[in-house]
Amino acid sequence: MVLGVRLYSALYPSWGPVCLLPRSFASCSGNPASCCTMPRLGLLHGRAWAVLFGQLRRPPGAVCIGAVHSHSQVAEAALATQLKPHQEKSNFIIKTPKGTRDLSPQQMVVREKIIDMVVSCFKRHGAKGLDTPAFELKEMLTEKYGEDSGLIYDLKDQGGELLSLRYDLTVPFARYLAMNKVKKMKRYHVGNVWRRESPTIVQGRYREFCQCDFDIAGQFDPMIPDAECLKIMCEILSGLQLGDFLIKVNDRRILDGIFAVCGVPESKFHAICSSVDKLDKMSWKDVRHEMVAKKGLAAEIADRIGDYVQCHGGVSLVEQMFQDPRLSQNKQALEGLGDLKLLFEYLTLFGIAEKISFDLSLARGLDYYTGVIYEAVLLQPPAHAEEEPLNVGSVAAGGRYDGLVGMFDPKGHKVPCVGLSIGVERIFSIVEQRMKTFGENIRTTETQVFVATPQKNFLQERLKLIAELWDAGLKAELMYKNNPKLLTQLHYCENMGIPLVVIIGGHYTGKSCG
């Protein structure tokens, strides 16, 4: 039925990726162009004919039925039904679990593009892929997440091992390294993690969400892998065109040093650290109140902390802290400051230093960080020129965790690690929101050709033809009806944005062409 899709593409490359010929072409004349420049339907003397239309440049005179490729209304209608299922059935039991959602075809397309872009960046930096099970032995996850451990999903004890769903991709990676005695590895991992958080759907936070992680394990010279992690974050955030962003950097040792020189008792380091971590959402006044009223810290100690953690700046702030009379007495803080200085040197070589801010308020919630920590935030241009850009939320974060692998190793052998995690769910919401604002439509299928007929009893011919298209590697669809209406078929093409239609008919008894 179809004569040499490849042959014809070669003959008429300007016609685009797909060209179809009537079955009768070979026996009709030597010149395919004359055969196809038929002035009306069914001109050919064979049993079947083909009409090409859509995005192609057509040969002069070729028949065009209907305008294909404006599929705005239908896509919108589909979006409307598929994006908001939750509101409609409050009296039905049928729903997804709290804090989770189905991903519609539209969302899947956006997601695929973003993840492809992130993964290609990870591969550009030489990372290998790795996957770990969705659940771990419960004990693997205990004592790794500090205050957040209560958010871990446990599986029911149905006999056998006690299991928990993974809470992040970092702890399973550390478990993998220790279990396989791997001392050096650069890997990426894209996968879902689960946290029993109170979901605030509007902000793009779910109980099941996807993380894209990149980590470098191994003993290397200081700050080189750390700088690469920050470079990767910059490449991804620039590549996704999410607008202006800033990466806050700090070091756990500097924070600990600050707490020490300010007089925080060591037993309160963790508690005070998580208060500091709230400075991106709360004012210093409120954080100070929490420290003093809830965590029992002396007011003057809190004030001393406040002098430090409200500072942020570039590499000059690092120098300034080196000169700080109190902090420069603390060994840990000095180590952290030394590393940050080196880090800024490398970031300058990478051409990204202006995207980085040394921010003493950055604390990061997770327990396992031991050195440099960082968090990327998107900036919104301020409404008024004199204002600072708005922080519209964290989209990537990470840091150094040199002790985590050792927690799994029976002999405590350490494997230093540094890594980052891209908060793709947040990015999905931003991109979806942007597409909605700009009224962009998304094709949810990639179909290139639709096989249609205006005639009855043509199912057999359609099935034979489409099998040839599939076997030639073409993306093709037809209507699952014995005798569909031509208009219905063309309407489907228009709705789905299918650029090509082959219309077959037959038993025409008129004159030959040419």
Added chain:
Amino acid sequence: MVLGVRLYSALYPSWGPVCLLPRSFASCSGNPASCCTMPRLGLLHGRAWAVLFGQLRRPPGAVCIGAVHSHSQVAEAALATQLKPHQEKSNFIIKTPKGTRDLSPQQMVVREKIIDMVVSCFKRHGAKGLDTPAFELKEMLTEKYGEDSGLIYDLKDQGGELLSLRYDLTVPFARYLAMNKVKKMKRYHVGNVWRRESPTIVQGRYREFCQCDFDIAGQFDPMIPDAECLKIMCEILSGLQLGDFLIKVNDRRILDGIFAVCGVPESKFHAICSSVDKLDKMSWKDVRHEMVAKKGLAAEIADRIGDYVQCHGGVSLVEQMFQDPRLSQNKQALEGLGDLKLLFEYLTLFGIAEKISFDLSLARGLDYYTGVIYEAVLLQPPAHAEEEPLNVGSVAAGGRYDGLVGMFDPKGHKVPCVGLSIGVERIFSIVEQRMKTFGENIRTTETQVFVATPQKNFLQERLKLIAELWDAGLKAELMYKNNPKLLTQLHYCENMGIPLVVIIGGHYTGKSCG
């Protein structure tokens, strides 16, 4: 440091995808070829020089250090450490949960290729992507899987909803359709499912495994979507080059008809059906014993069933069953036979009829099937010419489930569905086994260029150069050391199969080139 990667590629396209120039090129001479045809290292008068080697065609006389691209031993060693972690630490607690495993970078590469191939086939047939949460409300999964329901993983009751991990991708799809009142949809879904089975790792069965599903929901003319599902299975199994295969086809209505005309009480249909399902692993004698001794069926009824379920053949067997004096009296069986006849007609048009066998022993375990069912098995060429090909296991299966969506709909509205699931884990094992047998190595990274230096104190130059490569979209790596040895760097390239190395040095005081 690097002068116009794109510029130089344009000048010398035959050099391959990456061309690097010494910094001094621009000021050296007008002719890049003469600059690079240096007879030995460090000929250029500038601060840095570049050597290209590996898969590129080099300009005559260009320097080549070491042979890159034979990385057999290291890949094997890596495979050995990463594929067999379980045996080594029987006395440690550190492990993955029973029946689960990590996927090593080598396995991830194989997996990615296979899944890409499967998904591209699904897209060729016009399917949209869809994703559902890893867990569902427990009640969504109850009464869907028959005898297998005991294998569902439940989550611990930590307050809130009772949840279970998904057992397949079909039930969540049906839940999605009912929840969103979708009446028509062609979707694919690639995702993990979880079953508390006794894992027999050797056979490639795990408690966590990946499924690749394609389903067509909607009211259409009979057997057209069903035939497409079988076509898809053929395309995928042929495309993956797994050797010869056969797709067994049957119909639940024919099986029910057989049970009815043989005198099985209706209450025993399900139990007898699951006995029949074991005929691919057990002899008829053993299955008959189970029916009679364990399930209390009269021996003569079992014998009558045996006469039917041991039959298999092509479309002629369908005709033969139409003539069967007993079966032709059963309305259900006649419906099934009529549909199978039509199905074979379409399969002939698709050119795949010879791959399909009407097999009356095929029963499929899951409860939700209502019509045609199918299962693809790989065939091994027999050791002796007179023997039949060996069945080495099922790799794809599916069928029609017209009642499942209605079970979720509060008003019981039905949406007829038909679909298939590719057993990719089984396919992964086969491909891995084959690669092992043939000693094939897999690159686990895609790095194109490695930035090396033989000189000390060149980290800054390396970092600047590699940032330029990354920014130009090149996949590049360097050693995270201040002063790595050149041999170590080249050895890494060889081990990792990196085709290009840029070696930079500087402060050369010799004569200019050209």
